[in-house]
Amino acid sequence: MSINKEQALKQYFGYDSFRPQQAEIIDTVMAGNDCLVLMPTGGGKSVCFQIPAIMREGLTVVISPLIALMKDQVEALRVNGVNAAFLNSSLSGAEQDQVMWQAKIGELKLLYIAPERLFSGNTFEFLREWNVSLFAIDESHCISSWGHDFRPEYRQLSALKKYFPEVPVIALTATADRVTRRDILKQIGIEEAQTFIASFDRPNLSLNVLPGRGRIQQIQTFLKKHNGQAGIIYCLSRKGTETVAASLQKAGFEAEFYHAGLPSEKRSKVQEQFLRDDIQVIVATVAFGMGIDKSNVRWVIHYNLPSNVESFYQEIGRAGRDGSPSDTVLFYSYMDIITRQEMIANSDQSEEQKELLNAKLNRMKQYAEADICRRRILLSYFNEAVEQDCGNCDVCRNPRSRFDATVIAQKALSGIARTKEKVAMGMLIDILRGSKNKNILQYGYDQLPTFGVGRDMRSEEWAEYISQLLNSGVMDIAYDEAHSFKLNPASNQVLYGKRKVELVRFISLSERKAKEEAQLPKEKPKQEIIRDALFERLRTLRKQISDRMGVPPYVVFTDATLSEMAQKRPVSEAQMKAVSGIGTERFRNYGETFIKEIVDFARENTKPGTRVAKGMTYIETWDLFKAGYSLKVIAEKRDLNPVTIISHLVKLKEDGHDINLKALIDPAVYKIIVTAAQEMSIRRDEPLKPLFELLNEKYDYGQIKLALAVWEEERGN
Structure with a gap:
C-alpha cells in the first residue's frame, strides 16, 4: 500500500505521533527482520504489528492464547477500517470456513488465531496458501518455562521459522525478565533477533498498598469515591471471589464474580456485561482480564498478594490502558505470604522450580513492605533505572514515619516465649491486651507476666506491628503448626537488648481516610x-x-x-x-x-x-449563515462587528465547513485587493494595516481578510 507509517497511524488509529520505540520496531519489521518487543500492558504493543500488517502486502497472522483479546482487537480494527478476523472455537464450522476462505483469497490483512487452533487439522498447511507476510506472537512469555504463565502448546511455535524461514516474526510480551527473554528467543528460533525494551513506567497508574485488615470496608469506601468507574478486584480463590462479590452486592454495589469454575455461558455473560459497561465491578480470579483490551478500566484492586511481580504488573496494567489516571490497590498481610508459601510447598513442581517460585514471591513481598518509592522498586525489577521518586504512590505521597519499637517487639517476643511458641496472631494479641476470654483462661495465659502489658494499644495496632515484626525477620511462623509464632536467633538478640527494632508508625483506617480527604x-x-x-x-x-x-x-x-x-x-x-x-x-x-x-x-x-x-461563537454564526441571513443581518443579530462575522466564516471554512467564500465578495473588489496584496507580497497572517493604507482605507479589514482567504484558497487549489 502506498502509505507510510505516520499516515497509517493517523488514518487508522487517529494518533499524530508514535510512542517511544514504536517507529523503530515498525521499521525493523518492514525491513523483514525478526524482533522481540517488551512493552508494558497498555504501552501500545499491538500498533507495532498492526501498522506493518496494513502497510505490507499479504496476511499478518497474530498468534494469541486469548479468545477475548482476539474478539476485542478484531472489532476495534474493523471500526478503524482494517479487514481483520479471528479463528477460534467460538466460531461455528461454517464461520471458520468463511474466515479461511477470506484468508486464502487475500481479503484479510490480519488473522488472529490460538496456537492450538493453528496446529490442529490442516490449518498449518493452509498457511502456505495464504501469502503470510508476518507472524506476530503475542503473550510470547507463554513459550518459556521460566515465564510466569508457561503454556506447553506454545512450544510448537518453533515450527514457524522451520517452515517459513523468510517470513519475519515479531514476538511481544508485557512481562519478562532477562532469563525469560533469552528463552523466548531460543524457543522461537530467533536468537539473533533485535530486542526492544520500552520503558515499563506507567506514570498514569497510582500505586497503593494498604494493610489487609478490614478489606471489605476499605473497598466499599474506595468504590464510593470511584462511583460509575469500571474496575477489577482480583482474589486468590474461587470462593473468595464469590464471598467478596456477595458482600459488595449486599452493600448495594453492582458487582459480579468470575472464575473458571463457572459454566462457560455464565462466564461469557459476565465478561460481556463488563466489557459493555453494563456492570462496573468484577470480582475475579486472575484468569479474568487476560488479553481483554478494555481501555476504560479505571482501577484494579488485589484482594490477595500475587505470586510474583510479573503477574502483579500485568494485572495492574489492565487499568488505564488509555493513558488516563487510574488507581491500583494491593492489600497485604503476613497471612498472604503464608498462603502463597503453602501453595508452593504443596505443589507438584520440582524443587528447583519451587526455589524459583519462592524467590519470585520474596520479591513481591519486598514490594509490598517497601517504605521507599514503589514505582522505583517495580521498574528496577525489570532492569530499568529510575533517578527520582514518582510522586504517585502511597509512599511518595505519605512518607513513612519510623520509630524505635524495640520495647513493643520485646513485649510480643516475650509473649511468644512464655507460651512456649504455641500461639498464633489472635491469641498473642489477646494475651498482650489482657483479654480474659475463654481460651485465655483455659490455658492459664492470664497468669503470664506478659498478660496485659500491651493494654495501651488497640488490637489493630498490635496486628499491624506483629505483622511488621514477622516481615522484618525477627520472628518466624510455622504454618504447619496452626500458624503459631516461633523465635529465631534475631528474636533472642532483640529480647536481650542486643538489637534495636524500627517499625513504621501505625495509621488507623479513619486517620488514613482523613489524611487522604485533606489532600483532595x-x-x-x-x-x-x-x-x-x-x-x-x-x-x-x-x-x-x-x-x-x-x-x-x-x-x-x-x-x-x-x-x-x-x-x-x-x-x-x-x-x-x-x-x-x-x-x-x-x-x-x-x-x-x-x-x-x-x-x-x-x-x-x-x-x-x-x-x-x-468555538461555540463560530457555530452560532454558522447556524445563522446556513439559515440564509446576510453578513450584515448576522452581525446585527449577534451584536458583533461585520469584520468579526467574516473572521468566523473564514475560520469555519478552514475547519471544513462548506462555505463559498468567493460568493461573499464583489469580484471587482476582490481583484483590486488581491492585486494590491501581490504588489506588497503580503499574506493574510501578516499585519494588514499597510495593505489597508495602500488601498486608501477604501475597503474595510473584513473585505481584505475575505479577499486574502479566497486568494489563498485558490492558490492552494
Whole structure:
C-alpha cells in the first residue's frame, strides 16, 4: 500500500505521533527482520504489528492464547477500517470456513488465531496458501518455562521459522525478565533477533498498598469515591471471589464474580456485561482480564498478594490502558505470604522450580513492605533505572514515619516465649491486651507476666506491628503448626537488648481516610464541573452507539479520547480530527454525532454573554449563515462587528465547513485587493494595516481578510 507509517497511524488509529520505540520496531519489521518487543500492558504493543500488517502486502497472522483479546482487537480494527478476523472455537464450522476462505483469497490483512487452533487439522498447511507476510506472537512469555504463565502448546511455535524461514516474526510480551527473554528467543528460533525494551513506567497508574485488615470496608469506601468507574478486584480463590462479590452486592454495589469454575455461558455473560459497561465491578480470579483490551478500566484492586511481580504488573496494567489516571490497590498481610508459601510447598513442581517460585514471591513481598518509592522498586525489577521518586504512590505521597519499637517487639517476643511458641496472631494479641476470654483462661495465659502489658494499644495496632515484626525477620511462623509464632536467633538478640527494632508508625483506617480527604481539593473549579458533566454526557452517547452496534463502548472511543473532547469541545471536523484517537474512519462513523452532542450541551449550558464551549461563537454564526441571513443581518443579530462575522466564516471554512467564500465578495473588489496584496507580497497572517493604507482605507479589514482567504484558497487549489 502506498502509505507510510505516520499516515497509517493517523488514518487508522487517529494518533499524530508514535510512542517511544514504536517507529523503530515498525521499521525493523518492514525491513523483514525478526524482533522481540517488551512493552508494558497498555504501552501500545499491538500498533507495532498492526501498522506493518496494513502497510505490507499479504496476511499478518497474530498468534494469541486469548479468545477475548482476539474478539476485542478484531472489532476495534474493523471500526478503524482494517479487514481483520479471528479463528477460534467460538466460531461455528461454517464461520471458520468463511474466515479461511477470506484468508486464502487475500481479503484479510490480519488473522488472529490460538496456537492450538493453528496446529490442529490442516490449518498449518493452509498457511502456505495464504501469502503470510508476518507472524506476530503475542503473550510470547507463554513459550518459556521460566515465564510466569508457561503454556506447553506454545512450544510448537518453533515450527514457524522451520517452515517459513523468510517470513519475519515479531514476538511481544508485557512481562519478562532477562532469563525469560533469552528463552523466548531460543524457543522461537530467533536468537539473533533485535530486542526492544520500552520503558515499563506507567506514570498514569497510582500505586497503593494498604494493610489487609478490614478489606471489605476499605473497598466499599474506595468504590464510593470511584462511583460509575469500571474496575477489577482480583482474589486468590474461587470462593473468595464469590464471598467478596456477595458482600459488595449486599452493600448495594453492582458487582459480579468470575472464575473458571463457572459454566462457560455464565462466564461469557459476565465478561460481556463488563466489557459493555453494563456492570462496573468484577470480582475475579486472575484468569479474568487476560488479553481483554478494555481501555476504560479505571482501577484494579488485589484482594490477595500475587505470586510474583510479573503477574502483579500485568494485572495492574489492565487499568488505564488509555493513558488516563487510574488507581491500583494491593492489600497485604503476613497471612498472604503464608498462603502463597503453602501453595508452593504443596505443589507438584520440582524443587528447583519451587526455589524459583519462592524467590519470585520474596520479591513481591519486598514490594509490598517497601517504605521507599514503589514505582522505583517495580521498574528496577525489570532492569530499568529510575533517578527520582514518582510522586504517585502511597509512599511518595505519605512518607513513612519510623520509630524505635524495640520495647513493643520485646513485649510480643516475650509473649511468644512464655507460651512456649504455641500461639498464633489472635491469641498473642489477646494475651498482650489482657483479654480474659475463654481460651485465655483455659490455658492459664492470664497468669503470664506478659498478660496485659500491651493494654495501651488497640488490637489493630498490635496486628499491624506483629505483622511488621514477622516481615522484618525477627520472628518466624510455622504454618504447619496452626500458624503459631516461633523465635529465631534475631528474636533472642532483640529480647536481650542486643538489637534495636524500627517499625513504621501505625495509621488507623479513619486517620488514613482523613489524611487522604485533606489532600483532595475542596471544590472543583466551574470549568472542571462543566467538563465532567460533558464527559458524562458523551459517555452516555457512546454507550447508546455501542449498544446499537453490539460492540464494547471503548471500541467507539476510549475514555481518554472522550476526556479530551470534553476538555477541547471540538465543533468542526478539523477540530474533532485533532483529538487524539480519532482517525478518518472513526470520524466518518461517529464524528458528526458527537459534534452535535457537544453543541447541544453548549447551548443548554450557555448563559447570555458567556461561552462554555470553545468555538461555540463560530457555530452560532454558522447556524445563522446556513439559515440564509446576510453578513450584515448576522452581525446585527449577534451584536458583533461585520469584520468579526467574516473572521468566523473564514475560520469555519478552514475547519471544513462548506462555505463559498468567493460568493461573499464583489469580484471587482476582490481583484483590486488581491492585486494590491501581490504588489506588497503580503499574506493574510501578516499585519494588514499597510495593505489597508495602500488601498486608501477604501475597503474595510473584513473585505481584505475575505479577499486574502479566497486568494489563498485558490492558490492552494
